[in-house]
Amino acid sequence: MSDVTYYTQEGLDKLKEELHKLKTVDRAAISKQIAEARDKGDLSENAEYDAAKEAQGMHEAKIAKMENTLSTARLIDESKLDLTKVLALSIVKIKNVKNGASMTYQLVPETEADLKTGKISVKSPIAQGLLGKSVGDKTEIQVPAGKMEFEILEISR
Numbered sequence: 001m002s003d004v005t006y007y008t009q010e011g012l013d014k015l016k017e018e019l020h021k022l023k024t025v026d027r028a029a030i031s032k033q034i035a036e037a038r039d040k041g042d043l044s045e046n047a048e049y050d051a052a053k054e055a056q057g058m059h060e061a062k063i064a065k066m067e068n069t070l071s072t073a074r075l076i077d078e079s080k081l082d083l084t085k086v087l088a089l090s091i092v093k094i095k096n097v098k099n100g101a102s103m104t105y106q107l108v109p110e111t112e113a114d115l116k117t118g119k120i121s122v123k124s125p126i127a128q129g130l131l132g133k134s135v136g137d138k139t140e141i142q143v144p145a146g147k148m149e150f151e152i153l154e155i156s157r
Contacts, residue, residue, distance in 0.1 A: 011112040093154035
């Protein structure tokens with residue numbers, strides 16, 4: 001049995017959309033490649049056919065993995081989040097105590113992390129150091145560059 005994975009509605013929708021594309025558009029394209037390769041003659045010495053069949057096997061494995069992920073996926077109910085402390089899906093504004101720089105991150109499931117959009121994984125060192133803390137709390141977090149101290153300025157959703 002696989003581990004349960006938590007998703008936001010946006011992340012769950014994206015996963016379902018990608019699975020649908022794999023099962024329809026991409027599966028049809030691979031079938032077409034196999035048919036074209038088959039039409040080229042002797043299958044025992046047809047590298048194109050072998051490559052297309054291998055691609056099909058990898059594609060079906062990816063579909064099976066995504067279906068398994070989807071079967072263990074759980075939706076996080078954002079309306080029930082407690083804004084008094086940092087939790088998964090919280091949007092947290094923090095200040096680096098040493099240099100005064102402030103930044104805002106949203107703590108999201110690992111599968112939805114994207115630093116460019118300010119979404120960090122709840123399993124990242126910074127998120128781990130923030131979880132459970134409240135506005136005004138200071139926390140020292142071990143990051144690859146060493147220990148950094150942050151102050152929590154704001155928690156929102």
